[in-house]
Amino acid sequence: MQKFTLYFLSLIFLCSCKESVFTSKVETAEYPASATELKMQKLETDEFYSQFFSIYDNLLISSNPNSNEYFFYVSELNNNKPLGGFMRRGQGPAEYISLAPIRRIERKGDDLIALTYEPNRRELLEWNITKSIEKGRDSVKTLGSYKNANDLDLAYSAIYKIGNAKYLASTPGFTSYNGTRAVPTYWLLEGIKGEPTQYYSFVKSPISNSQCSIGEDQILDSSWSLSPDNSKIVTTMKWLDQINIIDINNNHIRSYRVKGSPNENIFYGRMENPKYHYQDVVCSDSLIYALYSGETIKEFSETMGCDKIYVFDWDGEFKEIYHLPVPLLRIWLDPSSNILYGYSESEEALYRLDL
Numbered sequence: 001m002q003k004f005t006l007y008f009l010s011l012i013f014l015c016s017c018k019e020s021v022f023t024s025k026v027e028t029a030e031y032p033a034s035a036t037e038l039k040m041q042k043l044e045t046d047e048f049y050s051q052f053f054s055i056y057d058n059l060l061i062s063s064n065p066n067s068n069e070y071f072f073y074v075s076e077l078n079n080n081k082p083l084g085g086f087m088r089r090g091q092g093p094a095e096y097i098s099l100a101p102i103r104r105i106e107r108k109g110d111d112l113i114a115l116t117y118e119p120n121r122r123e124l125l126e127w128n129i130t131k132s133i134e135k136g137r138d139s140v141k142t143l144g145s146y147k148n149a150n151d152l153d154l155a156y157s158a159i160y161k162i163g164n165a166k167y168l169a170s171t172p173g174f175t176s177y178n179g180t181r182a183v184p185t186y187w188l189l190e191g192i193k194g195e196p197t198q199y200y201s202f203v204k205s206p207i208s209n210s211q212c213s214i215g216e217d218q219i220l221d222s223s224w225s226l227s228p229d230n231s232k233i234v235t236t237m238k239w240l241d242q243i244n245i246i247d248i249n250n251n252h253i254r255s256y257r258v259k260g261s262p263n264e265n266i267f268y269g270r271m272e273n274p275k276y277h278y279q280d281v282v283c284s285d286s287l288i289y290a291l292y293s294g295e296t297i298k299e300f301s302e303t304m305g306c307d308k309i310y311v312f313d314w315d316g317e318f319k320e321i322y323h324l325p326v327p328l329l330r331i332w333l334d335p336s337s338n339i340l341y342g343y344s345e346s347e348e349a350l351y352r353l354d355l
Contacts, residue, residue: 031321
């Protein structure tokens with residue numbers, strides 16, 4: 001563990017010297033020959049939903065982090081029938097102060113299960129959605145106490161299960177209470193104590209630029225998703241037109257920047273009116289779907305979302321551009337059907353996307 005800590009500290013403090021901050025050579029992704037105007041179907045849903053939604057077949061699960069009652073609300077998608085609220089907010093023994101939104105839903109026998117993380121207690125929970133609906137109360141198993149992979153006092157932002165007592169978790173770039181800075185990192189955790197055995201990152205070191213209009217911790221902000229076969233991570237960057245693909249089996253990293261877009265040198269300027277690029281990303285075993293804006297942060301705020309979806313394959317080839325008639329803030333890929341869904345902030349509505 002001491003050797004692992006030394007490796008991590010070296011990851012934090014490596015100096016880029018204004019060479020590439022990325023851990024791999026950045027290749028060029030060519031624009032596809034044409035774009036497609038996408039049709040979207042608005043869905044009728046009850047009032048219990050938010051941008052943090054997930055769908056499996058006919059079940060809609062909405063995470064409501066600001067709800068005064070429950071964190072998750074479940075309903076039938078096709079007939080808009082509410083099935084109950086689960087995981088009550090509170091500080092009692094069967095209540096939760098905070099819970100991470102659902103990132104993946106899987107079958108376990110006849111039941112649907114999902115993971116969520118309680119950052120205050122540092123507990124990883126397995127929620128049996130099917131049994132909760134059947135019983136009308138929470139069916140939850142604590143998988144272990146998954147504390148920080150380092151001593152910098154930051155909880156994980158998301159955790160996926162990738163094997164027997166083996167998980168993949170993420171921590172964003174941040175500055176700790178003592179001023180130590182770290183880069184966005186993905187951690188391989190094993191056992192009920194969540195011991196970190198490997199880490200991955202697409203950047204070498206933090207970027208120091210106190211004059212930048214974007215906070216130093218946010219310069220390298222990204223969204224990420226894990227492939228269904230648990231072999232690859234895709235990250236899409238907020239302030240750079242770049243995606244990064246990490247093969248977790250051999251720790252091989254590839255980066256792809258869209259042709260003609262700026263490189264990371266923009267991070268050393270003031271960035272007074274920066275372009276907002278990728279907002280969210282989901283993936284199948286063959287394709288990556290990235291929600292894309294390309295507008296300034298002011299324009300993005302006014303439209304309240306992104307009007308394009310960029311599609312890549314796992315070799316970094318830019319396959320397709322979809323234009324959206326309604327801007328979306330989040331997307332979700334239903335693993336049971338490979339149907340893509342989106343959330344419109346301006347309309348507070350869910351859409352089914354016709355690909």
